[in-house]
Amino acid sequence: MTRDEERAVALTIARHDLTTILDHCSAAYPNEACGILGGTNGRVGKVYPMRNVRPSPVSYEMDAAEQFRVMKDIRQAGLVLVGIFHSHISSPAYPSSVDVEQAYWPGTLFPNYPEAVYVILSLRDQGQPVIKGYLIRDGAVSDVPVNVE
Amino acid sequence: MEFTEDQILRYSRHILLPEVGGEGQEKLLNAKVVLVGAGGLGSPVGYYLAAAGVGTIGVIDNDRVEISNLQRQIAHNTKRLGVLKAESAKETFETLNHDVNVVMHKERLSSANIKGIIKDYDIVVDGSDNFPTRYLVNDACVMLKKTLISAAVFRFEGQVMSIYPGQGPCYRCLFEVPPPAGMVPSCQEAGILGVVTGVIGTLQATEVVKAILGIGEPLRGKLLLWNALDMSFRTVKVPRNKECPVCGEKPTITELIDYEQFCSMSH
Numbered sequence: 001m002t003r004d005e006e007r008a009v010a011l012t013i014a015r016h017d018l019t020t021i022l023d024h025c026s027a028a029y030p031n032e033a034c035g036i037l038g039g040t041n042g043r044v045g046k047v048y049p050m051r052n053v054r055p056s057p058v059s060y061e062m063d064a065a066e067q068f069r070v071m072k073d074i075r076q077a078g079l080v081l082v083g084i085f086h087s088h089i090s091s092p093a094y095p096s097s098v099d100v101e102q103a104y105w106p107g108t109l110f111p112n113y114p115e116a117v118y119v120i121l122s123l124r125d126q127g128q129p130v131i132k133g134y135l136i137r138d139g140a141v142s143d144v145p146v147n148v149e
Numbered sequence: 150m151e152f153t154e155d156q157i158l159r160y161s162r163h164i165l166l167p168e169v170g171g172e173g174q175e176k177l178l179n180a181k182v183v184l185v186g187a188g189g190l191g192s193p194v195g196y197y198l199a200a201a202g203v204g205t206i207g208v209i210d211n212d213r214v215e216i217s218n219l220q221r222q223i224a225h226n227t228k229r230l231g232v233l234k235a236e237s238a239k240e241t242f243e244t245l246n247h248d249v250n251v252v253m254h255k256e257r258l259s260s261a262n263i264k265g266i267i268k269d270y271d272i273v274v275d276g277s278d279n280f281p282t283r284y285l286v287n288d289a290c291v292m293l294k295k296t297l298i299s300a301a302v303f304r305f306e307g308q309v310m311s312i313y314p315g316q317g318p319c320y321r322c323l324f325e326v327p328p329p330a331g332m333v334p335s336c337q338e339a340g341i342l343g344v345v346t347g348v349i350g351t352l353q354a355t356e357v358v359k360a361i362l363g364i365g366e367p368l369r370g371k372l373l374l375w376n377a378l379d380m381s382f383r384t385v386k387v388p389r390n391k392e393c394p395v396c397g398e399k400p401t402i403t404e405l406i407d408y409e410q411f412c413s414m415s416h
């Protein structure tokens with residue numbers, strides 16, 4: 001199987017998992033929040049809300065040690081990293097130039113997490129959060145539908 | 150130029166190619182190429198350029214051969230542990246081909262010395278393992294209008310791009326500024342499958358030989374990405390950035406910058 005075939009064509013998430021994401025992002029408002037999604041075959045199995053070590057309304061940074069623990073937990077649960085989520089406070093649910101930059105090993109187009117769907121939750125209208133998914137590869141951004149079940 | 154009988158035999162497989170011929174071989178023998186680093190990438194580049202009869206090969210490196218280098222840096226060997234890499238590479242390349250003169254630059258590149266070193270060469274090959282050097286080399290090549298064959302490797306992947314200043318994008322058109330130290334993931338993670346440097350270095354050498362001969366389509370305005378695990382080659386179009394700080398319409402970088410060294414990509 002080539003990597004293209006392994007790549008997600010959609011991300012499926014259960015309603016209660018979506019609620020976990022929403023609650024985490026709302027709690028951090030007006031700063032961005034972030035987290036990791038473990039799962040299999042493009043289906044989210046577990047949501048890991050993460051600490052934003054540099055709280056800001058325009059960016060996020062995960063704690064390396066926490067990230068390491070989560071990746072280990074994902075592996076031990078027989079899951080893989082299917083997504084990385086974060087919130088946008090005053091911009092739409094679309095990757096910023098910094099989001100795109102952070103998706104790669106710096107100074108290259110080598111994806112840090114080739115299989116991950118980048119999920120962005122926009123809280124620009126707090127009453128009506130918008131959630132969208134993207135693949136960031138080869139310097140380009142493409143849409144991945146996020147299905148809520 | 151008259152070839153000796155040995156040279157006609159040595160380069161016969163080149164001379165047989167109509168695209169190379171005696172004329173092309175003469176271009177190779179007269180060419181001057183400088184390698185930034187004699188490590189994982191510089192080793193295969195230098196090896197193939199020496200075999201091809203590139204007459205002058207500069208080697209910029211002030212490191213010594215360590216045992217952990219030998220998993221991929223094929224210009225060196227176990228007997229040369231502790232030897233300067235520039236000296237070790239000279240020995241290797243000149244032993245392969247006596248037509249080649251390897252010029253050693255046993256220095257650390259900086260804004261103070263880079264222009265003086267590369268000005269005498271036609272083509273620069275970047276095989277450096279860190280951001281400050283990569284940006285320094287790019288900027289110096291743009292300023293001196295030197296063709297630059299740039300590459301990077303990481304884990305199981307490699308990328309190559311050929312930079313023809315004035316004719317196509319430079320490295321900064323794509324990656325404008327070096328990343329802040331905090332954004333670089335833990336350096337210890339940056340392992341590299343040895344053979345990846347061989348593939349990518351050999352691709353760089355191919356671009357050098359094509360540039361000298363003036364044949365084919367260079368990776369100008371294109372970034373080639375290779376992944377060892379799924380054996381995929383992908384090419385990404387890279388446009389020139391009008392706002393590029395060094396090669397754009399209104400350059401803001403007109404003097405070389407020594408960025409702080411914070412992490413090496415370990416290759």
Ligand SMILES: [Zn+2]
Nearest residue numbers: 088095096099
């Ligand atoms: Zn963002």
Ligand SMILES: [Zn+2]
Nearest residue numbers: 319322393396
């Ligand atoms: Zn440029």
